Amino acid sequence: MQIINNPNRSDWSEILKRPTQTVDDIEATVNQIFEEVSQKGDEAIKKYTSYFDGISLDSNIVTTEEIQTSIQNVPEKLQNAIKLAKQNIEAFHKAQKTSKVEIETTNGVQCWQEKRPIQKVGLYIPGGTAPLFSTVLMLAVPAQLAGCKDIVLCSPPNKTGHLAPEILFAAQLCGVTKIIKVGGIQAIAGLTLGTATIPQVYKIFGPGNQFVTVAKQLATKYGVAIDMPAGPSELLVVADASGNASYIASDLLSQAEHGTDSQVILVSTSNDLINSVSEEIEKQLKVLPRKTIAEKAIANSKLIYVENDDIALELINAYGPEHFIICAKNEVLYVNGINNAGSVFIGDYTPESAGDYASGTNHTLPTNGFSKAYSGVNLDSFLKSMTFQKISKEGILNIGETIELMAEAEGLQAHKNAVTIRLKDLK
Amino acid sequence: MQIINNPNRSDWSEILKRPTQTVDDIEATVNQIFEEVSQKGDEAIKKYTSYFDGISLDSNIVTTEEIQTSIQNVPEKLQNAIKLAKQNIEAFHKAQKTSKVEIETTNGVQCWQEKRPIQKVGLYIPGGTAPLFSTVLMLAVPAQLAGCKDIVLCSPPNKTGHLAPEILFAAQLCGVTKIIKVGGIQAIAGLTLGTATIPQVYKIFGPGNQFVTVAKQLATKYGVAIDMPAGPSELLVVADASGNASYIASDLLSQAEHGTDSQVILVSTSNDLINSVSEEIEKQLKVLPRKTIAEKAIANSKLIYVENDDIALELINAYGPEHFIICAKNEVLYVNGINNAGSVFIGDYTPESAGDYASGTNHTLPTNGFSKAYSGVNLDSFLKSMTFQKISKEGILNIGETIELMAEAEGLQAHKNAVTIRLKDLK
Numbered sequence: 038m039q040i041i042n043n044p045n046r047s048d049w050s051e052i053l054k055r056p057t058q059t060v061d062d063i064e065a066t067v068n069q070i071f072e073e074v075s076q077k078g079d080e081a082i083k084k085y086t087s088y089f090d091g092i093s094l095d096s097n098i099v100t101t102e103e104i105q106t107s108i109q110n111v112p113e114k115l116q117n118a119i120k121l122a123k124q125n126i127e128a129f130h131k132a133q134k135t136s137k138v139e140i141e142t143t144n145g146v147q148c149w150q151e152k153r154p155i156q157k158v159g160l161y162i163p164g165g166t167a168p169l170f171s172t173v174l175m176l177a178v179p180a181q182l183a184g185c186k187d188i189v190l191c192s193p194p195n196k197t198g199h200l201a202p203e204i205l206f207a208a209q210l211c212g213v214t215k216i217i218k219v220g221g222i223q224a225i226a227g228l229t230l231g232t233a234t235i236p237q238v239y240k241i242f243g244p245g246n247q248f249v250t251v252a253k254q255l256a257t258k259y260g261v262a263i264d265m266p267a268g269p270s271e272l273l274v275v276a277d278a279s280g281n282a283s284y285i286a287s288d289l290l291s292q293a294e295h296g297t298d299s300q301v302i303l304v305s306t307s308n309d310l311i312n313s314v315s316e317e318i319e320k321q322l323k324v325l326p327r328k329t330i331a332e333k334a335i336a337n338s339k340l341i342y343v344e345n346d347d348i349a350l351e352l353i354n355a356y357g358p359e360h361f362i363i364c365a366k367n368e369v370l371y372v373n374g375i376n377n378a379g380s381v382f383i384g385d386y387t388p389e390s391a392g393d394y395a396s397g398t399n400h401t402l403p404t405n406g407f408s409k410a411y412s413g414v415n416l417d418s419f420l421k422s423m424t425f426q427k428i429s430k431e432g433i434l435n436i437g438e439t440i441e442l443m444a445e446a447e448g449l450q451a452h453k454n455a456v457t458i459r460l461k462d463l464k
Numbered sequence: 465m466q467i468i469n470n471p472n473r474s475d476w477s478e479i480l481k482r483p484t485q486t487v488d489d490i491e492a493t494v495n496q497i498f499e500e501v502s503q504k505g506d507e508a509i510k511k512y513t514s515y516f517d518g519i520s521l522d523s524n525i526v527t528t529e530e531i532q533t534s535i536q537n538v539p540e541k542l543q544n545a546i547k548l549a550k551q552n553i554e555a556f557h558k559a560q561k562t563s564k565v566e567i568e569t570t571n572g573v574q575c576w577q578e579k580r581p582i583q584k585v586g587l588y589i590p591g592g593t594a595p596l597f598s599t600v601l602m603l604a605v606p607a608q609l610a611g612c613k614d615i616v617l618c619s620p621p622n623k624t625g626h627l628a629p630e631i632l633f634a635a636q637l638c639g640v641t642k643i644i645k646v647g648g649i650q651a652i653a654g655l656t657l658g659t660a661t662i663p664q665v666y667k668i669f670g671p672g673n674q675f676v677t678v679a680k681q682l683a684t685k686y687g688v689a690i691d692m693p694a695g696p697s698e699l700l701v702v703a704d705a706s707g708n709a710s711y712i713a714s715d716l717l718s719q720a721e722h723g724t725d726s727q728v729i730l731v732s733t734s735n736d737l738i739n740s741v742s743e744e745i746e747k748q749l750k751v752l753p754r755k756t757i758a759e760k761a762i763a764n765s766k767l768i769y770v771e772n773d774d775i776a777l778e779l780i781n782a783y784g785p786e787h788f789i790i791c792a793k794n795e796v797l798y799v800n801g802i803n804n805a806g807s808v809f810i811g812d813y814t815p816e817s818a819g820d821y822a823s824g825t826n827h828t829l830p831t832n833g834f835s836k837a838y839s840g841v842n843l844d845s846f847l848k849s850m851t852f853q854k855i856s857k858e859g860i861l862n863i864g865e866t867i868e869l870m871a872e873a874e875g876l877q878a879h880k881n882a883v884t885i886r887l888k889d890l891k
Contacts, residue, residue, distance in 0.1 A: 118869040125569035125863070132567045133577060140559045142552035142824035150560060150825075153803050155837050167875030203873060239837040257693065258681065262837035266684065287882040294878040326877045372852065376580050383854040388882035391855055394870045395863045397569035398577075398851040410582050410666040410689035412849040422839040424825040425799065427810040428818055436552070436822045442545040443821045446630060448594030450753045451721040455714040455815035 038315055041341045042308075053356045055405055056269065056298050056337060063251045070222045071230070071255060078232035085223040090164075092198045097234055099200060099216035104209050110202040119207055122395040123174050129397030130179045133416035145432025152420040154184035155262075157236060159228035160213070161243030161253075164193035164220050168201030169244075175399050175414065176242045177211035183419035188213050189236055191228060193220020221245075225252035229261045240264070242414065244401065264414055268405030269298040272389055273358035275349050275371060276314075278307035280364040281385055285310075286317035288362055291390050293334035294327040301338040302356070304349050306365075311340045350374045359404040360389045377409045430463055465742055468768045469735075480783045482832055483696065483725050483764060490678045497649045498657065498682060505659035512650040517591075519625045524661055526627060526643035531636050537629040546634055549822040550601050556824030557606045560843035572859025579847040581611035582689075584663060586655035587640070588670030588680075591620035591647050595628030596671075602826050602841065603669045604638035610846035615640050616663055618655060620647020648672075652679035656688045667691070669841065671828065691841055695832030696725040699816055700785035700805075702776050702798060703741075705734035707791040708812055712737075713744035715789055716765070717758055718817050724760035729783070730767045731776050733792075738767045777801045786831040787816045804836045857890055 044052055073081040079097075087093045111119075139149040160176040162169055173190065180188045190213045192200050200218060208216055217235055219227055224235075225245075231237030240262040241253055250267045257263055272292035274285050289301040305311050318335060325331055343349045346367050353361065357377030365371060368383055375381060379402030380392050393400045401414035412418070428436075437460045444452035471479055500508040506524075514520045538546075566576040587603040589596055600617065607615045617640045619627050627645060635643055644662055646654055651662075652672075658664030667689040668680055677694045684690055699719035701712050716728040732738050745762060752758055770776045773794050780788065784804030792798060795810055802808060806829030807819050820827045828841035839845070855863075864887045871879035 115869055115873050118866040121570075121863070121866045122870060125573070125575075128569045129567055129575045129577075132565050135562055138556075138559050140556055140824070142555045143548075146552070146818075146823050148552075148556045148824045150556075150842065156803055157836075167873075169874060171870055171874060254685065257684070260693065260832060260834060262834070266687070283885060284882070287878070287885045291876070291878040291882045294876060321878075321881065325881075326875075331878060375850070376583055378850055381850065381852040383852065384856075386857055386860040386886055387853055387855040388860075388867075388886065390867055390871055390876075390879040390882045391573075391860070391863065392851075392853055393867075393879060395866045396573050396853045396855065397567070397575045398853055403848075406687060407689070408848070408850070409584075410848065413851060415577065415849055415851075417844070417849070421830075421835070421837060422842055422844070423802070423805055423808065423835075424819075424840060424842075425808040425810065426814055426819055426823045426825055428814040428823065429811075430813055433813040433815075433818070436548070436818065439545040439548045439822045440815075440817055440820075442542050443549060443598055444817055446542050446594075447596060447598060448753075449718070449721060449817075451714070451718040451748075451758060452817040452820060454748065454752075455711070455718045455817045458710055458714045459813055459815065 038318065038335055039339045040311060040315065041339055043342055043344060049352060049355055052339065055300060063248060067222050067248065067251045067255050071226045074223060074226035074232065075230050079234050082219055082223050082227055082232055082235065086194070086219055089221050090193050091196060092194050094194060094198050094218060097218045099205065099218060104205045107202040108206040108209065111206045115203065116206065119170065119174070119210065123178060123210060125395055125397035126174055126178045127182065130182050130416045143432060143435045145429035145435055147427045149425050150422050151425065152417070152422045155240050155419055155421060156185065157187040157238040158185045158419060159238035159241040160188065160190045161224060161241060161245055161249060162190060162192040162204060163245050164195065168203045170201065170203035170207040171394050171400065172243060173204055173207035174211060175401050177208065177213050179414065179416045180419050181212035183416055185419050187215065187236055187238065189215045189217065189228065189238055191217045191219050191224040194218040222248050222252040225249060225256055229256040229259050242401065264401060264418055265403050265411045266407060269300065270295045271300040271358055271404055272360040272362065273302040273304065273353060273356060274362040274364065275304045275353060276310055276364040277305065277366055278310055279366050280310050282310060282313035282317045284385055285314050285364060286321050288389050289318060290321055290325065290331055291388065292360065293331040293338065294325060297330050297333035299334040301334065303340045304352060305342060306345060306349060308342055311342055315340060346370050357406045357408040359402045359408065362389060379403050379408045379413045433459055434463060465745065465762055466766045467738060467742065468766055470769055470771060476779060476782055479766065482727060490675060494649050494675065494678045494682050498653045501650060501653035501659065502657050506661050509646055509650050509654055509659055509662065513621065513646055516648050517620050518623060519621050521621060521625050521645060524645045526632065526645060531632045534629040535633040535636065538633045542630065543633065546597065546637065550605060550637060552822055552824035553601055553605045554609065557609050557843045570859060570862045572856040572862055574854045576852050577849050578852065579844070579849045582667050582846055582848060583612065584614040584665040585612045585846060586665035586668040587615065587617045588651060588668060588672055588676060589617060589619040589631060590672050591622065595630045597628065597630035597634040598821050598827065599670060600631055600634035601638060602828050604635065604640050606841065606843045607846050608639035610843055612846055614642070614663055614665065616642045616644065616655065616665055618644045618646050618651040621645040649675050649679040652676060652683055656683040656686050669828065691828060691845060692830050692838045693834060696727060697722040698727040698785055698831055699787040699789065700729045700731065700780060700783060701789040701791065702731045702780060703737055703791040704732065704793055705737055706793050707737050709737060709740035709744045711812055712741050712791060713748050715816050716745060717748055717752065718815065719787065720758040720761035720765065721752060721754040724757055726761040728761065728765040731779060732769060733772060733776060735769055738769055742767060773797050784833045784835040786829045786835065789816060806830050806835045806840045860886055861890060
């Protein structure tokens with residue numbers, strides 16, 4: 038691990054640089070698969086499922102029977118854990134419901150804003166070595182609360198042509214309306230373009246590797262919205278001398294095990310703490326099953342000493358971490374002053390993994406500095422706000438001349454006419 | 465105008481098709497300009513301003529003196545109109561402020577959501593024949609209300625190297641912090657990459673031609689957020705026999721004058737009304753200054769007869785209009801049932817131009833069917849929601865085992881460890 042001592046402000050941007058990915062070579066592949074899915078529909082889906090996932094499926098739709106049989110394999114203890122996590126996620130996202138905003142801006146001019154559900158959403162759940170069923174909760178719970186009508190889940194089949202029982206359990210628990218065994222670029226292409234078996238949706242959510250990321254970016258060109266651009270996961274911990282080195286080390290490692298390109302950073306006002314955390318990391322790393330991955334991520338990571346909390350805060354805002362843990366006496370300074378972060382974890386007993394699973398907050402968060410402009414997934418991600426206005430005769434008499442003047446000054450005479458023709462009748 | 469009588473549901477998607485644009489040939493140009501701005505900064509900006517806008521500027525920053533001198537040219541009546549419009553827009557967007565959402569999901573697990581301003585935003589205001597100062601209000605008012613720190617406005621200079629006085633007046637009225645004379649692709653490239661004179665921002669807002677649209681799409685690849693994808697403006701009016709044909713014709717024409725690719729649609733349950741509107745359009749069209757533009761847009765537009773309100777509503781939701789006017793006795797059915805629309809205008813005295821200028825709602829709206837997934841610009845567009853959690857000893861004892869079970873089932877041992885190490889100390 039790299040220890041950086043009191044860096045110059047001019048070096049911050051270099052120090053805080055994320056590992057970059059080049060995607061140009063992927064784009065051609067993604068374009069081609071979209072093209073094929075657009076022309077051949079399910080035939081193309083089948084071809085690429087066979088090619089990438091090594092399995093040929095008669096049907097990619099998961100049936101009710103398949104769900105019922107499969108979820109019996111989920112141990113009861115895990116079922117209960119998933120249910121408790123769901124409860125918390127539901128409670129927190131339900132609390133985010135807003136009511137109609139209504140105001141009479143001028144006498145007779147009634148304006149209001151209402152949020153209505155996105156009717157058709159697609160949830161992408163990656164495959165891989167372990168089933169990421171927690172992401173099913175994070176996406177399907179708010180989708181259902183928002184009132185989305187079609188909630189379509191896509192996830193790549195394993196070598197035997199199935200989805201993990203835990204994914205199916207979470208999906209049926211949270212009201213997913215259709216589950217399809219398709220992954221990668223072809224899944225995103227299917228949700229974007231629609232095929233006989235995959236419904237076309239209006240917005241696609243969920244994490245994925247760089248192929249999925251590029252495919253989601255392409256989906257936006259076809260007019261389909263996405264939750265946010267993705268990137269490798271990251272964690273920044275700020276801690277002063279009061280921090281618990283072994284807790285902090287465990288948090289840094291929990292993020293580091295995600296992937297070799299994960300980035301973990303410790304910012305501290307204490308050199309002693311930096312040294313203790315560094316030692317603790319070495320110790321805890323040894324016994325991890327995903328040691329090889331975590332080791333590589335840790336090698337790219339940084340322990341940064343700064344002189345005081347104010348400099349630390351400024352540096353953290355310049356980075357904009359996805360996950361941000363605060364273990365410092367002056368936690369209020371950081372809580373109030375953090376502008377750019379996805380989710381914030383406060384105090385010694387708030388590990389980042391709590392937010393990944395069960396505290397109730399969402400774990401689909403902006404990474405790669407996107408927290409400067411993007412929210413993490415929340416209830417509003419599944420809604421869109423629409424505005425309404427109803428103007429009475431009095432109202433148009435009150436604001437009519439204003440509209441006429443402005444429209445004329447913008448050279449839009451027909452805009453003006455639409456008011457004039459009404460005012461004439463009323464005057 | 466095309467009159468379509470009681471179309472088959474299977475023909476809807478063909479009938480409702482928008483005029484398509486191909487952008488592939490523009491992409492190369494946009495990529496090249498981004499590349500040059502990235503390498504040469506202001507030198508490239510200057511080159512393209514000279515090339516596209518036909519003017520070579522010593523400095524592209526608008527000075528305070530320039531603003532003060534220029535805005536004296538805005539007639540007082542227009543100044544007052546702009547101020548009244550600003551008041552209404554401010555009132556409606558201020559009403560959209562939400563408060564902190566806080567909840568204890570499990571005993572000892574405190575979660576909250578707070579919205580914080582996007583620190584740096586860029587507002588793009590197109591040039592062209594007339595100054596679109598109303599868009600300055602629509603973007604700068606909510607940016608200032610949200611608390612954005614840097615509000616940078618870019619707009620192309622005219623042939624004499626200036627911006628329209630009305631744009632400068634609106635900008636200083638609404639707290640824009642920096643005004644730069646730069647337009648088109650090079651403006652978006654500058655805001656995305658930053659140059660010596662143009663600050664790099666986190667999110668770019670505002671309309672533009674297809675060059676600007678493609679440039680904004682490219683900006684997202686560089687990690688800069690955008691308000692929404694753009695497209696030609698559109699209006700759909702639904703009216704029954706009670707509708708006022710001349711009002712409706714004036715509304716359809718107000719949208720048609722925007723551009724030859726604008727789309728206007730009337731859906732009606734009355735053939736008589738369709739005929740009267742058609743006649744009224746011909747009559748009103750003759751005297752419009754932007755007749756040539758409106759005529760072309762009207763040629764592509766459609767008057768659609770359907771049998772009843774339910775079918776009308778379904779068809780309208782399938783289209784997802786940017787602007788939606790309701791002139792029907794059963795307006796409640798449409799107000800409650802509309803799922804996909806940018807902004808809704810209700811009743812005979814609510815012309816669409818009211819929302820363009822002065823009712824208080826925002827006129828930056830999702831077009832091209834994007835209302836199915838996107839909100840129009842609103843206060844939240846300038847904020848991002850962040851989540852926070854603080855877990856007590858009791859809290860981690862309550863949810864710790866749940867996290868351990870789920871992390872283990874996902875094969876993420878280090879995630880589990882971060883909890884285990886804390887639970888050990890507490891038990």
